[in-house]
Amino acid sequence: MPYDALLVVSFGGPEKPDDVMPFLENVVRGRGVPRERLLEVEAHYQGFGGVSPINQQCRDLIEALDVDLPVYWGNRNWHPFLEDTVRQMKADGVRKAAAFVTAAYSSYSSCRQYLDDIDRARAAVPGAPEIVKLRHYYDHPGFIAAMADHTRAALEALPPADRDGARFVFTAHSIPVSMARTAGPAGGAYEAQLRKAAALVTEQVDAGRSWDLVWQSRSGPPSVPWLEPDVCDHLEALYEDGVRSVVVVPIGFVSDHMEVVYDLDIEAATMADKLGMALSRAATAGTHPRFVSMVSELLAEPEPVRCAATCCPAPVRRPS
Ligand SMILES: CC1=C(CCC(=O)O)c2cc3nc(cc4[nH]c(cc5[nH]c(cc1n2)c(C)c5CCC(=O)O)c(CCC(=O)O)c4C)C(CCC(=O)O)=C3C
Numbered sequence: 443m444p445y446d447a448l449l450v451v452s453f454g455g456p457e458k459p460d461d462v463m464p465f466l467e468n469v470v471r472g473r474g475v476p477r478e479r480l481l482e483v484e485a486h487y488q489g490f491g492g493v494s495p496i497n498q499q500c501r502d503l504i505e506a507l508d509v510d511l512p513v514y515w516g517n518r519n520w521h522p523f524l525e526d527t528v529r530q531m532k533a534d535g536v537r538k539a540a541a542f543v544t545a546a547y548s549s550y551s552s553c554r555q556y557l558d559d560i561d562r563a564r565a566a567v568p569g570a571p572e573i574v575k576l577r578h579y580y581d582h583p584g585f586i587a588a589m590a591d592h593t594r595a596a597l598e599a600l601p602p603a604d605r606d607g608a609r610f611v612f613t614a615h616s617i618p619v620s621m622a623r624t625a626g627p628a629g630g631a632y633e634a635q636l637r638k639a640a641a642l643v644t645e646q647v648d649a650g651r652s653w654d655l656v657w658q659s660r661s662g663p664p665s666v667p668w669l670e671p672d673v674c675d676h677l678e679a680l681y682e683d684g685v686r687s688v689v690v691v692p693i694g695f696v697s698d699h700m701e702v703v704y705d706l707d708i709e710a711a712t713m714a715d716k717l718g719m720a721l722s723r724a725a726t727a728g729t730h731p732r733f734v735s736m737v738s739e740l741l742a743e744p745e746p747v748r749c750a751a752t753c754c755p756a757p758v759r760r761p762s
């Protein structure tokens with residue numbers, strides 16, 4: 443193995459009420475997210491005591507990993523910041539680390555932005571170790587097996603009478619349509635990879651089942667088109683079509699962080715309740731043993747080739 447350390451790279455989240463606004467400012471700096479949206483999201487976090495689950499989920503994953511390397515952890519938007527971690531790695535004599543990013547798919551937000559974050563952190567630390575991002579794992583048998591197990595469990599959690607007719611509703615973070623168009627080496631990769639993962643999970647759980655891929659957690663100004671339909675609108679449409687039960691599968695995420703526990707467990711669940719629809723939400727991969735062992739398997743693969751510079755370009759932002 444060519445690596446002498448593993449670096450887990452994640453989004454980061456607040457861990458107390460006073461962290462929330464500074465964290466959000468970090469997330470949206472220069473990204474044109476309207477103030478009203480920011481205050482709305484602040485309220486989601488404060489409703490959970492100002493604590494996002496994501497940092498503890500990273501600690502749990504790191505605890506569960508079974509790798510023969512020192513493991514480090516750095517975030518994009520909150521402590522421990524990537525730059526501080528890279529500084530520590532350099533001080534510890536790390537020369538070449540593999541980076542496992544807690545995002546499985548191609549797109550500017552889910553891939554390129556993490557690569558840029560890593561480059562920026564390395565640029566700030568003279569003599570920083572080389573850092574090789576491990577490949578996308580959306581279709582890795584470990585990720586798929588974990589999601590299939592969790593989808594099966596969610597299906598079984600529905601009342602028996604609701605199981606046969608339950609639709610599988612896969613969800614992922616919406617992104618601007620322009621970002622979706624340019625995702626991956628040839629464009630369209632974010633949506634195509636999500637569809638592939640959803641199809642693989644469905645095939646393992648119940649090959650004949652009807653499923654959809656929909657979007658959640660839309661941000662940005664209303665004037666910019668994002669991927670649709672939103673999960674809540676989709677539940678209404680399904681109800682109109684006579685569907686009375688759904689298994690919601692957050693295939694676009696790897697842990698039950700705020701977008702999952704607020705946007706699905708509160709918002710989508712409230713919508714299903716209002717409609718009189720049975721909803722069961724599948725857990726994300728989290729610390730499922732097959733997801734955990736996948737990380738070791740990725741480390742043992744030949745070193746991945748770095749994405750081309752033109753892959754998943756940053757969105758062009760017009761001054762407002
Ligand atoms: C594709 C994607 C993923 C999946 C891949 C990955 O996991 O990286 C993801 C994950 C996450 N997104 C998260 C949180 C937020 N995302 C925001 C805003 C945005 N997300 C975007 C995309 C994505 N986001 C985009 C295009 C924006 C607009 C601003 C911009 O162009 O960057 C905002 C701003 C407020 C708002 O929601 O408007 C927040 C607070 C958290 C942490 C949750 C927690 O704290 O537990 C996680 C894991």
Ligand SMILES: [Fe+2]
Nearest residue numbers: 615659661701
């Ligand atoms: Fe996000």
